[in-house]
Amino acid sequence: MAELPVWTERLVVRRFAVGDVAAFAAYRSDPEVARYQSWEAPVSEVDAARLVAGFAAAEEGAPGWFQYAVERDGVLIGDIGICLHDNRMQAGLGFTVARPYQGQGYGTEAVRCVLDRVFGTGVRRVSADCDARNTASAKLLDRLGFRREGRRVQHTWAKGEWTDDLLFGLLAGDRPSRADEPAIYACRPNVVVRDLSASLRFYRDLLGFQVGWRWSDPAGRFLAEDDPDEPGTALVFRDRAHLILTQVAGAHPTRLHLDVNTTAQLDDLFDQWSRRGATIAEPPSVRPWGMYEMRLHDPDGTVLRISAHPN
Known part of the structure; x- marks a missing residue:
């Protein structure tokens, strides 16, 4: 696997660094960003520093979670998590984009970049799930070719209520063609x-x-x-x-x-x-x-x- 960082058309996908703590704490403290995520807002800088230090020290390609930082014009705008199974043939996916950068295709661009890396190592399947009310995340997964595999009704107790989960999966051989993209x-x-x-x-x-x-x-x-x-x-x-x-x-x-x-x-x-x-x-x-x-x-x-x- 090539070394990080990786450049897409508009973004840099890289490791986390100590200098990311303030920006990371800021967007993860936004109630709208955290609404359908597992954490509670606000996120203190102490907690953010602990998380970022763990992200920076993690080994890409090792079983467990690895978090990618997503940068636009020198600004941290989000992060993408990949949880690699012990068998190294399947993985889970999570992603977050700061509110000022949502709705502009950055999430799709960054997740596609990470999927390129993950599938390039021989991973056969990537899974994802989201709150059924989180239509933006569901549409992003649809755009990237994920198949909707089911709905778990009132499966997750989150932030004081039961929520439905949408389940998604993508096989390496089912990824949509990118032949129409500029070379x-x-x-x-x-x-x-x-x-x-x-x-x-x-x-x-x-x-x-x-x-x-x-x-x-x-x-x-x-x-x-x-x-x-x-x-x-x-x-x-x-x-x-x-x-x-x-x-x-x-x-x-x-x-x-x-x-x-x-x-x-x-x-x-x-x-x-x-x-x-x-x-x-x-x-x-x-x-x-x-x-x-x-x-x-x-x-x-x-x-x-x-x-x-x-x-």
Whole structure:
């Protein structure tokens, strides 16, 4: 599984961090947000800090709950929980979106991103349930292809009343096609730097970027075998700007990373571009860092890496 964070068209899906406590406490304290959820509002900052610390320390892909933070333009706007069964083949789903960001498709976008990751690990089934009066959540699950599997009448005692539960399930093989979505949805320039540590300090400490990940394993380099040695690669982001920084000795051509929704779309691009005469330096394959990628060069030597999460 590729490292977090993950970028969708408008969002960043990432781990929780200490700096999320205030925003997390704020939206979870909103009575309208908490209305059909299991917790009681308000949520104190002490309780929020305890929860966020647990989220940040959890291991993604381990049995039990893992909570993803959902960010829009540098602001925490919600969270998505996945509860992986001990057999690692089925999971439960929960999600929350802050009220100012509801009704704009952010929940659907973020949950789809998380489902991509979960099903990409071999999970066969994801289940969800919601209060029968929570029509917004039910519609979100409908949009993502979940099947309505039943209604448990007066099954849950919550906040002083008995409530009906709607039951949903989604099998990996039943996910709706995304062939009608645009293939390339983001471009991340790769900036060649002399000193990766100094560049990270500049972007993080002076410009306020966050560090998404660092990669130093020679077996998983983003360069080709005949490229210069690469002591390290990192991704930094702020708002909707994402830069990959790569430390390389000497001159090196510009590189761009183009993100594609699905492996099928990437294969289609490979077929199209090959037929039109483009020289593909590296055909599509799963790389050591978990991405399905191909590599080609433009006439000036710019390196294009086209990437999709394996699905």
